[in-house]
Amino acid sequence: MKFFLDTANLDEIKKAVAYGVIDGVTTNPSLIAKEGVPVDEQVRKICELVDGDISAEVVSTTSREMIQEGRRLAKIHKNIVVKAPLIPEGIVAVSALAKEGIRTNVTLCFSAAQALLAAKAGAYIISPFIGRIDDIGWPGIDLIKDILTIYKNYSYGTQVLAASIRGPLHVIEAAKAGAHITTLPLKVLDQLFHHPLTGTGLEQFLKDHRNAFELVSAY
Secondary structure (H helix, E strand, O other): OEEEEEOOOHHHHHHHHHHOOOOEEEOOHHHHHHHOOOHHHHHHHHHHHOOOEEEEEOOOOOHHHHHHHHHHHHOOOOOEEEEEEOOHHHHHHHHHHHHOOOOEEEEEEOOHHHHHHHHHHOOOEEEEEHHHHHHOOOOHHHHHHHHHHHHHHHOOOOEEEEEOOOOHHHHHHHHHHOOOEEEEOHHHHHHOOOOHHHHHHHHHHHHHHHHHHHHHHHO
16 A cells, blocks of 8 residues: 655655655645645755655636646656546546656545546546545445445446545455555654554663663673
């Protein structure tokens, strides 16, 4: 499974990259807005930090404008993946961009039917939002499983990216289901490290080492 960081903040990306486990970055208009920097400028900086897929989302709502915007974003860097919303106009744009060799990440997916449309249009990545589905009382991980089954049935090459990750359990569930990618905020990435037995175990190891060798050296 690939790990993408879901952020547009350069400091967060630098911290996560230092772990050596980040394969890419996803951004969206809300995340870019938090940084107060134009999308072209910010994603260019992100591309300098991470050698992997960097998703940059269009903000247009017509297919013609999405295609134009997608072409512009794709020219920023070879690693750019153009994000488009899963609406009819977005699917038209994805199909057109795919024919031009421009990779796309179809976002705001909440059903297997939507994911099927994205794959048929030639999407490089589909992003089902499992956390938001959980929020309305449905098991989001079931959507991941359904999409993977459909894609396997028809040999679609679209990668399934588990999005809207709320905690470590979502990451584990997505990995068990077979999602190709998960995108997670830095907070969740940091949570993956933690287990109470790791902390107490390390504390005991260091205590035993000190008792065995520091006392000896004192004599």
